Amino acid sequence: MVDSPEVPATALTIPSRPLRTLSNDQVESIHEASLRILEETGILVQSECGLDLLARAGAEVDRSTQWVRLPRELVLKAISLAPQRFTLYARNPARNVEIGGDQLVLAPVGGPVMVSDRDYGRRSGTYVDQVNFIKLAQQARVLDMPYRCVEAMDRHPNTRDLDYLYAAIRYSDKPLAVMSLNAQAARDCLAMAAIVFGGPEAMAGRSVILGGVNVDSPLRFSETTVEHLFAFAEAGQPISVTPFAMPGVMSPASLGGALAQQNAEALAGIVLVQLIRPGAPVVYGSFSTVADMRTTAPVFGTAEGMLMEIAAGQLAERYRLPRRGLGMVTTTHFVDAQAGWEKMNCLWTLAMSNTHLLIHAAGWLDSGMTASYEQFAIDLEMLASFERFLKGFDVDDVPLAVEDVAKSGPTGSYLLSERTLSAYREIARISPLVDSRSFDAWSAEGAPTLYNRANPLWKKWLVEYEDPGLDPAIDDALRAYMASRGVPPAE
């Protein structure tokens, strides 16, 4: 009713993160197992410059197989150089966020190639959809930054990264985060960020654009992955390293075993970053899921995935590294009860364990294959409600309430009391998605489910979008840079 998610953002503040699933000894045994994996089995590094760097640092490099074994001293020393937290600066300083403190920084989904809404169903994503989601993320108070949301399948693959970043800069003044498809695009994104933030030197001193790589589990760092790490670390920009080690598929068939491998993979990526640029900001990522062995497809928001996520948070805490958690993810293909179930399971687990960054916090549907406008709106309302929850309440007004009770007496009424009439808007934030009418009244209006009710909400937010504006000189410079890279303007 009040406090709707349209007003400016601040990250969720979570002073206490009580969830633990491993004892300290168990954390140590996962840590030891990860070191053994890196030392005895090692990683595959499909990059000559990556191999050179690791060899110079004292790793045991086999040039013919590209296998690299990492001595534990090398690993421990490198990861100790990574900062525990960093500020991600936005072009509007009021939008800066800290990653690694007591905030949970939220970004919407990235990755889907399909988009869906109630009006036109499920279809290929377009640049217009991408811009819509950027505007929605800009407008949403509970989201700290826009993210890729859906691929612009109507744009050329080689230029999509630049298209996205341009749109994110143009339509939002929140921090920038990219997922680039190739290393050249990553470098282009960094160059564009430099245009916004006063040039490469000015940019190197602070984090202004967050990159991300996935490790190709098990234990493979592709040429693209390593080049991304080089590009971001050399530019002094933060990057997250996120394995995807489903137990029994891409890692050993146990939660603890998968966790040991996942931890080894994240650490190896972080080692690479620290060897490239000691002290560069980096994010420890996890994306813990289990497979449905009937289909070998990943299943999201399960008990086992959540247990691994909590444990990953404990490991990141042990290394004093900022952590990215799984996201508000779900296996379901439709905005149904399973979406609410699995997403709330993720939100509670991740918010209450050691997590600092949550990508895929809005819009994710269909195992990450589809970005849904209705689910996006619902996720924002879930987050707004959770944010209200985290704020708690004070009891300063309790003595006044005791007087109210004395005045009303037993069986008294409060509905029309002076204090109720002045305070009722503050008692509770009722989501505009909630329909508290009777069943009959609801039926008479066509029995709209939450999915149906979410449809006008995201459209309302889109209509209410406020353009933060962009300095025309920066806009021109960005367009000129994109033109120089052969990217035709999208509009």
Add this chain to the structure above:
Amino acid sequence: MVDSPEVPATALTIPSRPLRTLSNDQVESIHEASLRILEETGILVQSECGLDLLARAGAEVDRSTQWVRLPRELVLKAISLAPQRFTLYARNPARNVEIGGDQLVLAPVGGPVMVSDRDYGRRSGTYVDQVNFIKLAQQARVLDMPYRCVEAMDRHPNTRDLDYLYAAIRYSDKPLAVMSLNAQAARDCLAMAAIVFGGPEAMAGRSVILGGVNVDSPLRFSETTVEHLFAFAEAGQPISVTPFAMPGVMSPASLGGALAQQNAEALAGIVLVQLIRPGAPVVYGSFSTVADMRTTAPVFGTAEGMLMEIAAGQLAERYRLPRRGLGMVTTTHFVDAQAGWEKMNCLWTLAMSNTHLLIHAAGWLDSGMTASYEQFAIDLEMLASFERFLKGFDVDDVPLAVEDVAKSGPTGSYLLSERTLSAYREIARISPLVDSRSFDAWSAEGAPTLYNRANPLWKKWLVEYEDPGLDPAIDDALRAYMASRGVPPAE
């Protein structure tokens, strides 16, 4: 996949309950405010024997208004006599549960007069529906006891309580819990329980049937409520006392103020029980909801309701009383994304705060007006998944996993490894409700939502129901008792 909820029950074990929303000082200030409400404003007691009892105990009783002011010494002394925990015995000792320890005891919904399923839609509940739900609760591993679920609207109101209890005894060997419509029915239920548990004397020494009353907030104890308290306390049987103090409607217009009144109401009921029979088991109940002030209807699973529930748990902890929490409740009229969202919000909050008994843990829909078969199945799967989560995992197999990694090497495959093939059923419990196929495969089969997929699941469980049997002598005695009370057999 494995570990489906059909096998025998044990309550969820939750050793750590980390959620707190009030400081100790704030808990004290709510406590103080509640004592002031009881001392200065007092309660309405619409029962002569209740007034007699309170007057004898030293309360300030106004016979003309039936207002009773409770001195704080009286309150504090009485509540200190209530036990911190008790065992609720079942006719099958393997089904006994403890209320007040580190278990969260779960029962399905109670109260709805409507029932719904996908096949026949929403309609009046019948005795057949009630029996179906008792059988499902008996069969469900995660439910600790059956509960009323839906009213048998095809039975006479005066006899419904006996009908329900007979069916619960006949079709389930789990503990008994009743919600009776009038005081005579409460006494009849206690008499029937005595038949099952060896007579009134044998029964008085242990808890075998759990009763419950609601306080008519604000601060009213009706004749029926007080008679219930007398009946259960005199029989030495446990009873829960649950206010329903929506802020700004039945209590002051602030969360803290509503909480102070709610706490005063629960304490007053517990005082009555302890005056009737010192040391009788009793449950501190809360049912914290806020109103949508546009309709004044209650809204369930909100941030504010959850904050009040956590605080209520802290108060019960302060008094060392077993606590009943709100339930897995939702405002939504249909099994949609809102149901998953609000129910998971409730489950996480209540399981992670000080809660020992959760009624309305399965089947609740439509603000408690409807019991849904499909929602019942979904709730059981949510609970089974949460139970799996609570079990955590061990890391003993991690050294073996490190060897697996060494054997597979970087980029190795685990899918067909010996250990995966032998262990994959144990890696994860994938709910039979989860559909991990591709969107296209799912669409080709008619795009079934979770609601649709839940329909065959509860039917399967009903088919698999195993009759625990009942001693024919007890059965005859129960039927004879019911006949003596003018209750015609239901079948």
